[in-house]
Amino acid sequence: MQIDRSPLARPFPALPAIAGVTLRVARARYKTWDRCDLTIAELAEGTSAAGVFTKSACASSEVELGREAVKLGRARALVVNAGNSNAFTGWRGRAAVEAIRAQVSGALGCGLDDVFVSSTGVIGVPLPIDKAEAGIAAALNAQPCGWEDAANAIGTTDTFTKGAGAAAMIGPYRVELAGIIKGSGMIAPDMATMLGYVFTDADVAPAFLQEALERANAATFSCITVDGDTSTSDTVMAFATGKAGNPRIENWDSAGADAFAAALTDVCRQLAQLVVRDGEGARKFITIRVSGAASDASARTIGLAIANSPLVKTAIAGEDANWGRVVMAVGKAGEPADRDRLSIAFGGVWAARNGVPVEDYDEAPVAAHLKGEEIDIAVDLGLGDGHAIVWTCDLTHGYIAINADYRS
Amino acid sequence: MQIDRSPLARPFPALPAIAGVTLRVARARYKTWDRCDLTIAELAEGTSAAGVFTKSACASSEVELGREAVKLGRARALVVNAGNSNAFTGWRGRAAVEAIRAQVSGALGCGLDDVFVSSTGVIGVPLPIDKAEAGIAAALNAQPCGWEDAANAIGTTDTFTKGAGAAAMIGPYRVELAGIIKGSGMIAPDMATMLGYVFTDADVAPAFLQEALERANAATFSCITVDGDTSTSDTVMAFATGKAGNPRIENWDSAGADAFAAALTDVCRQLAQLVVRDGEGARKFITIRVSGAASDASARTIGLAIANSPLVKTAIAGEDANWGRVVMAVGKAGEPADRDRLSIAFGGVWAARNGVPVEDYDEAPVAAHLKGEEIDIAVDLGLGDGHAIVWTCDLTHGYIAINADYRS
Numbered sequence: 100m101q102i103d104r105s106p107l108a109r110p111f112p113a114l115p116a117i118a119g120v121t122l123r124v125a126r127a128r129y130k131t132w133d134r135c136d137l138t139i140a141e142l143a144e145g146t147s148a149a150g151v152f153t154k155s156a157c158a159s160s161e162v163e164l165g166r167e168a169v170k171l172g173r174a175r176a177l178v179v180n181a182g183n184s185n186a187f188t189g190w191r192g193r194a195a196v197e198a199i200r201a202q203v204s205g206a207l208g209c210g211l212d213d214v215f216v217s218s219t220g221v222i223g224v225p226l227p228i229d230k231a232e233a234g235i236a237a238a239l240n241a242q243p244c245g246w247e248d249a250a251n252a253i254g255t256t257d258t259f260t261k262g263a264g265a266a267a268m269i270g271p272y273r274v275e276l277a278g279i280i281k282g283s284g285m286i287a288p289d290m291a292t293m294l295g296y297v298f299t300d301a302d303v304a305p306a307f308l309q310e311a312l313e314r315a316n317a318a319t320f321s322c323i324t325v326d327g328d329t330s331t332s333d334t335v336m337a338f339a340t341g342k343a344g345n346p347r348i349e350n351w352d353s354a355g356a357d358a359f360a361a362a363l364t365d366v367c368r369q370l371a372q373l374v375v376r377d378g379e380g381a382r383k384f385i386t387i388r389v390s391g392a393a394s395d396a397s398a399r400t401i402g403l404a405i406a407n408s409p410l411v412k413t414a415i416a417g418e419d420a421n422w423g424r425v426v427m428a429v430g431k432a433g434e435p436a437d438r439d440r441l442s443i444a445f446g447g448v449w450a451a452r453n454g455v456p457v458e459d460y461d462e463a464p465v466a467a468h469l470k471g472e473e474i475d476i477a478v479d480l481g482l483g484d485g486h487a488i489v490w491t492c493d494l495t496h497g498y499i500a501i502n503a504d505y506r507s
Numbered sequence: 508m509q510i511d512r513s514p515l516a517r518p519f520p521a522l523p524a525i526a527g528v529t530l531r532v533a534r535a536r537y538k539t540w541d542r543c544d545l546t547i548a549e550l551a552e553g554t555s556a557a558g559v560f561t562k563s564a565c566a567s568s569e570v571e572l573g574r575e576a577v578k579l580g581r582a583r584a585l586v587v588n589a590g591n592s593n594a595f596t597g598w599r600g601r602a603a604v605e606a607i608r609a610q611v612s613g614a615l616g617c618g619l620d621d622v623f624v625s626s627t628g629v630i631g632v633p634l635p636i637d638k639a640e641a642g643i644a645a646a647l648n649a650q651p652c653g654w655e656d657a658a659n660a661i662g663t664t665d666t667f668t669k670g671a672g673a674a675a676m677i678g679p680y681r682v683e684l685a686g687i688i689k690g691s692g693m694i695a696p697d698m699a700t701m702l703g704y705v706f707t708d709a710d711v712a713p714a715f716l717q718e719a720l721e722r723a724n725a726a727t728f729s730c731i732t733v734d735g736d737t738s739t740s741d742t743v744m745a746f747a748t749g750k751a752g753n754p755r756i757e758n759w760d761s762a763g764a765d766a767f768a769a770a771l772t773d774v775c776r777q778l779a780q781l782v783v784r785d786g787e788g789a790r791k792f793i794t795i796r797v798s799g800a801a802s803d804a805s806a807r808t809i810g811l812a813i814a815n816s817p818l819v820k821t822a823i824a825g826e827d828a829n830w831g832r833v834v835m836a837v838g839k840a841g842e843p844a845d846r847d848r849l850s851i852a853f854g855g856v857w858a859a860r861n862g863v864p865v866e867d868y869d870e871a872p873v874a875a876h877l878k879g880e881e882i883d884i885a886v887d888l889g890l891g892d893g894h895a896i897v898w899t900c901d902l903t904h905g906y907i908a909i910n911a912d913y914r915s
Contacts, residue, residue: 154841155835155838155839156837156838156840156843156844157846157849184831186831186834187831187846187849187859188864189847189861189862189863191863222831222832222834223831223834223859224864326817326818409734409902409906409910410734410910413906413907413910413911417911422631423592423595423630424630426565426595426630427565427630429564429565430561430564430566431562433564434564435564436564436565437564438565438595451595451631453597454595454597455595455596455599494817495911496904496907496908498907499821499824499902499904500904502817502822502825503822503825503903
């Protein structure tokens with residue numbers, strides 16, 4: 100079926116080349132389509148690597164091997180296959196990943212553990228090794244390409260191509276960050292979501308890169324949801340080539356550590372929000388701000404309970420300021436809440452305060468807000484200082500149409 | 508909007524009168540409709556009561572007061588208001604419930620705590636006390652009615668009227684059970700779901716009735732889901748009038764205790780399944796059998812993760828034997844699972860065994876099964892002896908249509 104471009108789509112941004120990163124794409128033809136579906140990012144020697152991966156108990160071999168290899172903190176190549184997730188394929192799936200690592204490490208003269216592989220697409224069909232091998236050979240011989248081509252090649256059901264960038268000053272050194280991501284359905288924030296990659300020319304020690312990525316992930320990818328369904332292949336990785344020449348960031352006391360971490364979080368937030376903007380069937384981008392919770396973690400759980408509630412999501416789709424459904428979602432979250440202290444606002448207008456509807460509640464500005472594309476829901480628990488921001492989209496006929504037809 | 512009768516609907520069964528229970532209905536006109544929306548069940552002196560209630564942190568005053576009163580184990584009346592849930596209405600909501608209790612206890616000459624009240628419908632609008640009082644006065648003066656009229660009067664968005672019965676022998680004494688229930692959306696099994704009531708003429712001690720109801724609930728209402736959204740008003744109660752004349756069932760060693768508990772579970776299972784059959788937009792009734800899990804609780808959690816996955820539910824709506832989505836849901840459940848021991852079947856045909864697709868998998872009988880109304884999914888974890896059965900429905904355009912328009 101033809102899926103229309105999301106009305107919430109954003110144009111692909113201008114992203115700088117990152118010294119030490121060479122992108123190439125090729126047609127492995129994992130599906131019967133005529134498009135590039137295999138991407139290789141070649142990384143300079145000395146590149147630091149960090150990654151966060153799905154917590155699914157049924158994770159793919161790509162995730163299992165990547166989770167192990169990233170502990171070594173270095174990378175020379177990233178390979179992304181689109182159209183086949185290679186998940187739930189047993190030993191044959193693992194053999195395919197190992198074959199790819201062998202082929203690429205041979206070509207680049209690096210270790211097996213320096214090659215990271217991700218795959219996305221249908222579950223349960225072993226990745227065809229012959230197609231992978233031919234695709235990799237073609238990619239290694241291809242001309243380098245830019246970010247948009249690579250972002251395109253890693254996509255599957257995505258309706259638009261997603262990238263984001265940022266820069267940070269480390270003393271006198273300007274470092275650049277560029278990221279690409281794919282994802283549209285099977286999006287839930289049990290940590291990293293879908294396939295996302297951030298590249299930087301900064302010189303960053305692997306341990307710090309991992310810590311900064313985990314922090315960024317907690318505030319970004321872990322705070323989005325489309326449908327509450329966590330993929331078996333979710334992966335977010337960061338690669339730092341060190342070509343910017345800055346003094347290496349070793350820890351939080353290093354010069355520029357905070358600036359770099361902020362820039363990394365910035366890119367991750369942009370990428371995460373782009374995934375929500377391409378949520379299957381999405382017509383509205385919803386920001387849920389939870390405050391006054393017992394803790395930050397509690398606030399996030401409550402925010403996600405609201406964001407994952409089909410009744411809240413359909414209410415927003417119907418442009419209905421149905422705060423009763425928000426109350427319901429708060430109540431079911433399993434977190435501390437006091438019905439009689441709860442306040443709820445849409446678009447900055449409080450509909451309910453301290454457990455009762457606002458007396459002179461004027462629904463007109465709220466109705467106008469709900470007709471827009473960017474919806475803001477604020478919930479104050481009135482209990483403590485915990486807060487969180489969660490992003491999601493509405494639940495529409497488009498989601499049903501896409502998922503009752505497409506075999507993912 | 509006009510919502511069509513569910514294609515999964517069942518005719519209302521013939522249910523026996525229960526000695527000691529007198530049903531009456533009236534028009535309180537909580538909404539602008541011309542139908543009975545207030546129900547009173549008058550219960551004989553000496554009736555035992557038991558109840559399980561929503562775990563929502565934002566429960567209604569009805570639930571709060573009922574949860575307290577049921578500890579006394581006795582009841583003389585049940586009042587159900589339809590069209591307004593009276594939830595999230597602060598002190599005014601509580602005042603409405605207290606006014607109803609005072610009026611009914613005065614009329615029947617019983618204690619305040621002998622009167623149980625439930626309300627269902629829109630959240631956030633205080634129940635109008637004047638309408639409630641007039642409705643109760645009318646109901647108390649009305650002719651007694653039958654189960655179907657009462658089941659009709661407690662419904663809101665239900666597309667069909669739901670009841671179930673069973674009988675049990677306690678020595679030479681035959682005892683009857685009759686139950687009614689309402690519910691269609693905001694259905695998730697954090698314990699009791701929606702409003703359900705079981706009446707019996709058996710003589711049962713309150714403590715045993717409570718224990719038997721909790722056991723029945725755990726295997727029935729706690730194993731259904733429509734949309735994963737837990738209502739603020741969920742209530743299931745059991746009332747035993749003792750008019751059958753059997754020797755009182757005091758505990759599990761009493762004569763007939765097992766037979767009575769089995770009959771109670773039978774009625775609860777029938778009622779729970781009827782709610783799923785009226786799931787908003789439902790076109791298919793799905794039974795998910797989980798076996799080989801680490802424990803029964805783990806099996807139920809995994810079953811519910813599958814049942815609540817929008818990707819699984821839309822796959823069934825699309826008649827797609829997409830077991831990859833089942834793998835995904837197992838993986839995200841947060842319970843022990845080993846990808847390489849997992850087996851999945853549709854309609855009794857194994858699609859995947861021990862983590863890999865079945866070699867000679869014949870999709871034809873599975874495709875035929877998925878075209879039917881009753882869908883069977885079996886998941887074996889291959890880890891232990893834990894098992895559970897969970898019931899749900901598919902996710903269709905009908906759910907979106909109902910919930911993007913109707914303000915619940």
